[in-house]
Amino acid sequence: MRTVVVGGGVIGLATAWRAAREGVSVTVIDPAPGSKASHASAGLLPAINDQLYDQPELLRLCLASRELYPSFVEELEEFAPAGFRRDGVLDAAFDEESLPILDRQLAFQKSIGVRTERLTAEECAKLQPAFAPVVGGLLSPDDGAIDPRVLDAALITAIEALGGSVVRRGATRIEDHTVVLDTGDKVPFDRLVLAAGCWTHQIEGLPAGAIPEIRPVKGQILRLRSDVPLLNVTARAISKGKSLYLAPRLDGELVVGATYEERGYDETVTAEGTGSLLRRAAEVIPEVGALRFAEITAGLRPASPDDLPVMGPTTVPDVYLASGHFRMGVQLAPVTAVAMAAYLTDTVPHAATAPFTPLRFS
Incomplete structure (x- = not known):
């Protein structure tokens, strides 16, 4: 059974790897795997x-993926490091008006069985000494982050180690159970997974309406660097009711994000986006101005018509869709991969994925 996955972001790569583990013959088609939304993501x-x-x-889908993440990483790291850390997420409020946000989150997380600790201002300062003064915080000790760039590289390594292939070309059209490449060459398939993010619906050759339009939502993300990590754990800083996320890497990189911009397929990095992220970061981390500037990246998040993920069979026989994960592609990669591999091997997909098939738009 030949399966072709069009799209080499985290969703396409995770799907291909999981299918390859199940014995499926897999080919991934992407001109630059791991270079789009997941490359920009903080993870x-x-x-x-x-x-x-x-x-x-x-919520059920996210919790299912959260439960799968440790085993997903453990299996992947048989082939390469995945960049996973599960040492906590700190939500810190920097003003009194943000405290009700923490109160609501605390009650909600406890109601769904997520281990959560309420921290005083002093406890937050001890955990994150680099922070400006806070008024309170929440620690979710069983959560964390992953470096999507390391994750994508590990997935490619694992796919190829299992006998799969990665074709670094663009897919332009679907035609008679083949994918037509930008070179004119054709790659035959028995089953096809379309996972090209907000470019998925632009692939030609399928009936009108078979693939819902996946719109791009731009996000600019800043990367700074120091010799040692400035923050101890992954954090979301809440000020004036708005959240800024801060993902420290063990090598000293600090990822700061992100903007949300409805600007179509514009991937331009702007001074406004850079300045906004730097100003907000400086409000919560006084020392941030001393860090080295490493990179500012713009990525396009894939959003479906109802802003919810789309995964499963389409109305076209042998054609499947895995896209529309919006802000949560990296977060939902494990459960999406398990579900798509189940569809590709004619087994029962994870129950949490049932509401998210493309057929809801038909």
């Missing part, structure tokens, strides 16, 4: 975000 793995309070089905 936070929090227990919840504000989108989940009134989305019970999405």
Whole structure:
């Protein structure tokens, strides 16, 4: 059974790797694997975000992926390091008006069984000495982050080690059970997974409406560097009701994000985006101005028509979709990969993924 996955971001690569582990013959097609949304992503793995309070089905999906992450990483690291750390996520409030946000989060996380500790200002300062004064915080000790760039590289290594292949070309059209490349060459398939993020619906050759439009949502993300990590754990800094995420890497990199911009396919890095992130970071980390500037990146998050993930069979026989993960592609990679591998091997997919098939748009 020949399976072709179009799209070499974290969702496409994770799907291909999991399918290869199940004995499926896999080919990934992408002109530059791991170079788009997941390349820009900070890789936070929090227990919840504000989108989940009134989305019970999405909450179940996120919790299922959270439960799968440790084994997902353990199996992947048979081939290469994955950049995973599970040493806690700190949510810190920097003003009184942000405390109700922590109160709501604490109650919600406890209601769904997520281990959560309320921290005083003094306890936050002890955990993150580089922070400006805070008024309180929450620690989720069983959560953390992953470096998506390391993760994508590990997935490519694992796919190739299992006999799969990665074709570094663009896919332009689907035609008679083949994928037509930008060279004119054709790659035949028995089953096809479309996982090209916000470019997925632009691939030609499928019936109108078979693939929902996946719109791009731009995000600019800043990377700074020091000789040793400035922060001890992954954090979300809440000030004036807005959250800034801060992902420290063990090598001294600090990822700061992110903007949310509805600007179509514009991937331009702007002075406004850079300045905004630097100003907000300086408000919560006084020493941030002394760090070395490493990079500012713009990525395009893939958002479906209802802003929810899309995974499973389409109305076209043998054509599957895995896209639309919006802000949570890295977070939902394990559960998506398990579900897609189940579809590709004619077994029962994870129950939490059932509400997210493309058929809901038909």
